[in-house]
């Protein structure tokens with residue numbers, strides 16, 4: 001078995017990086033939530049209005065915590081250059097700080113809520129968020145708070161897979177859920193490009209920082225953990241009883 005360490009030189013490091021990306025992609029193929037039964041049913045047009053609304057409401061809980069976990073990562077990055085780049089992720093979700101009126105992802109997700117018939121005040125209240133969703137999101141935020149910064153950045157690498165999934169989702173919603181106001185899909189349309197850019201940035205950092213087989217194993221474990229967060233969130237939504245506050249009729 002060939003092992004690559006920081007002393008193996010440029011060729012060894014390149015081989016290690018290529019191997020890591022291959023293993024990440026293979027893991028994601030198997031464990032990313034594009035394979036979750038709830039997503040498969042969504043893409044086939046099999047979700048009821050209540051189920052789609054429940055997903056939107058519960059995913060808002062995830063969305064609103066993304067800039068929180070990114071702020072935790074930001075505080076642990078060691079250079080101005082890294083922080084300048086990472087802070088963009090907070091603005092992408094919370095909106096531009098320049099007062100230019102650019103909405104962030106959170107506002108776009110609130111509009112998605114309205115497009116499926118959910119009042120923004122309901123989403124903002126947190127009413128109806130399922131216990132399993134709260135635990136999954138807490139797990140992700142606490143992971144980014146407590147694990148190494150390498151692992152925290154690596155856990156965002158699920159975004160390597162998100163843009164393709166979102167493209168599938170946009171097409172499926174346009175085809176199967178005509179009752180959803182099309183403007184609501186803007187969240188996903190914007191996020192496709194942001195997700196590609198962010199995942200490439202995270203991949204570059206991980207390749208730079210994970211120089212030993214042990215560090216690369218930490219990256220894969222963090223990625224697996226994040227796949228489990230996303231999977232658990234969908235399990236909770238999929239298995240909900242239908243008596244939650246999100247089921248507004």
Ligand SMILES: O=C(O)c1cc(C(=O)O)c2c(n1)C(=O)C(=O)c1cc(C(=O)O)[nH]c1-2
Pocket residue numbers: 066105155156157158159160161162165166191230
């Ligand atoms: O809809 C999805 O399937 C999906 C997946 C993921 C992901 O893979 O973590 C993210 C998003 N969406 C998303 O919208 C988003 O802003 C986002 C940020 C992150 C992250 O870990 O930093 N993942 C994701």
